[in-house]
Amino acid sequence: MGQLIAENNEARGGTTRRIYEALKAQILGGTYGPGDRLPSTRALAAELGVSRTTVTAAYEQLLSEGFLESRQGAPSRVALLHEHEGTKPLPEGAPSPPAPRPEAPVRLSRFGAALGEGATWVPPQSGGLIADFRYGDLSAADFPAEAWRRTVNAALRRRRPRLAYDDPGGSAELRAALQAYLWRARGLRCAPDQIIIVNGSQQGLDLAARVLADPGGRVAVEDPGYVMARRVFAAAGAEVVPIAVDGEGLRTESLEGLEDVKLAYVTPSHQFPLGSVLSARRRQELLAWSERSGAYVIEDDYDGEYRYDIRPIPPLQTMAHAENVIYLGTISKSLSPMVRLGYLVVPPPLRAVFAAAKQLVDRHSPVLEQEALSAMIASGAYERHIRRSRRSNGRRREALLAALTAELGDLVTVAGADAGLHVVVWFDRVEKAQEGELIARARAAGIGLYPISPLYGADEAGHRPDRAGIVMGYASLEPAEIGRGVAALAEVLRRWGG
Template identity: 35%
Template sequence: MDTVILSDWLAARLDRTAAEPVYRQTLRLMQQAILTGQLPPGTKLPSSRTLAEDLGIARNTVLHVYDQLTAEGYVISTTGSGTYVADTRPDTAAVNTREKPAVASVDADSANQAAATAKPPKRDLGDLSTRGRRLIDQAGVSAKQWGAFMPGVPDVAEFPARTWSRLQARLWKEANPDLLTYAPGGGYRPLRRALSDYLRVARSVNCTPDQIIITTGIHQSIDLAVRLLTDVGDRAWVEEPCYWGARSVLQSSGITLVPVPVDAEGLNPREQDLQQPPRLALVTPSHQYPLGMVMSLARRRTLLEYARQHNVWIIEDDYDSEFRYGSRPLASLQGLDDAGQVIYVGSLGKMLFPGLRIGYMIAPEHLVDTFRTGVAELYREGQLMQQAVMTDFIMDGHLTSHVRRMRALYGERRQILIDAITARFGNELPVMGDEAGLHLVLGLPDHANDRAVTAAAYDAGVIVRPLAAYYSSETPARRGLLLGYACVANEKIGPAFDTLARVIEQTALKKKPTRAA
């Protein structure tokens, strides 16, 4: 393309009525011509005066375009000589690392046309790493995060937003610069002190404020512990079944998962499990997720002793044990640990609102400095203003009163749901894990496909999760549905369950086909 053709080519493509300025259009079109080879390397561009006259635009506009092309490396300007297209073609010796089949020779125009019309290869899961593909293939995250019967979600409509807004406005009015920077030292110290006091009373943990590391939630807490305490290929015990999110964090870090079955007393390692001590064990002792059983004191003491003897790290996930119905919240496993093997992780999101993104971990004393450095190095933590608001919320007694009020409300909703199940199915379908938390498990017959029930319920406007999704095996030990009741208004529970019940009757309660004689 010579300079005369360039002027005609640009003039034909400039849209004087478009919202995009002529300067931006001219720059974009010239970049396109250079990248596609229509303006080959070494081509001398017309002078700014000539091109401006040909296009009928201001000379300053062309000068700005040339300056930008020069700054971005598209052209080279030489005083007294002119402006030339730079050679920006890829180094074929560096790019062509694999042999390619011979192709028939083509002329320059054909090559330029091919370059202009070529499309990048279609992207799919084949572009991902092995662990990336596994993460996406086994993802458990839902497109909807609210409504009947979404498990694990509190009723955010009941959050005392006015109180929170007042506390937040007071802090923003002061605008302390120290609250607008990164969060060194494991988080806002007053919050760590307030959490330490709260957890000692509410959860019987044994810690000082210095042992608490503020994170964005349980996922980040587990990720930090895994990154600092394990290497790729290390083995980790996980409960079978277990929370899919924790499983994804471990797998994406290159950890080899060892599913360990649970029974009525919690984690129940088999002989072959005990023969090969893992690097870490992830457990939910106060309220097993998703089945809901509590780890017995004998099992807790056995696990702690095994961890001490074999140098196993225990991550205790204590995600929603504050909501216990009919009895007081149970003491933590960490409170029994005298060997410094337990890393306790929790979140304030289930108590308040998930978007809060404030979690915490309690590190053994000898790992405090390591974890502080790790969280700052990997995640560059901030949100100090949010942490300061949370501190005042706790110190003024709002957290305790809110949890007490929500425990009563969730208890009512739990009972309404159980009554609806009993009225519809009697004892035909068992209810499991309803003593605590924000969900219960509705058992299904062994021949039922709980994934299919979940899909059919979604189409009917009801959100549930299949119990099968929490097992590592394709043939889960139990079939069932997780039903969250916390975020469903009392009057909506009955109608929503009627819809779900019809789906269950149509898809799960049909008799299993028998083989013909």
């Protein structure tokens, strides 16, 4: 009986909602104008074949929101609404609404002002495209759904004596699992409490900026490089100093004379986006500069799991004189960018302050996901998944390189193909100034391309090629899609006269 009453109440509530929505739409659309009488609740209930109580509830909602007005013993009338989009114009002689107040100036903190008008998240627009070469995306087919489901379910079944906030540095199980994994996969030795679990590498950068970058201080970054790293340091109030890169990675000689720089951000194992590897000589020079100046180095190993024609490159933190190196890792490229987990490996003197900063920002990363990832690593499922993903992405890479060679030949130069999940394609017969037009023409032909220009700083003189360039991701596409997309791009260039 109780269940039947609940179902009846739910059905009545749905009917009330539909009546309310219909009357509100008629008022806003002008069917009922200001001052017009509505049918009585009794009459409308009889017309609709519902109870009077149901109609009365809809009227009461409209009254509470100011769409209706009512006096004791008088019928409900439409309230005199101010004119706005979708309403009937105010009747002649009706009082004019008060003039809008001028907008007060927005007062922002230094952090808020530093954010400026910078772009935020832009949703992918892949619908209707032959191929979308957006970099950073992964194929949903590669995600180990069954293994992830098992570990999440096992974590949910764990009985806890109470629900409480967890260690801001991360769960002990995940840090222990990552310690062992980093030694096996990257040759990196550390203590578990040197590992700080974060919500993706972006939060790791944010914590480093908060802890190590002073307002007005200087931070060296690669140019071209990761835009979100530049933005997070600028938002912290730091002056971003772009350092050019070449075929050997960061031009470390440019750091000399920058003794006031106390933080540097680098991608030494696979420079983003150009793909070069920081040479052994420059690695030593970078660490010597760090030791001499007291500057910290953030080593972003964002796609260290993907190596094809080259041997895995040991992290900076495995070398001598690496006491000031902060290692930044993520599962966004190895598992999914939707699972917001990453990790920092910080020097022992920084363990406490980074844990305190993490606690201040968001207490700790989600415990359920930490437990699931820990179980995947401990069982070997995570590394089996990485091996499968490396093979799948190796096939995609081969398909892309073969298609670029077959369809575009000497029209393009490809860089950064030895590792990672993207390549840089330079169009040797398209000028840099025509990059935007190339992107637009490709989009019109059903191909999603993404320019390299935004990854350079404002002062790119001397090291930015005077050619159009794109960053081509392939990890979300299948080989057949890649082939069709490159063929369509070749047709765009032929019609253009490129």
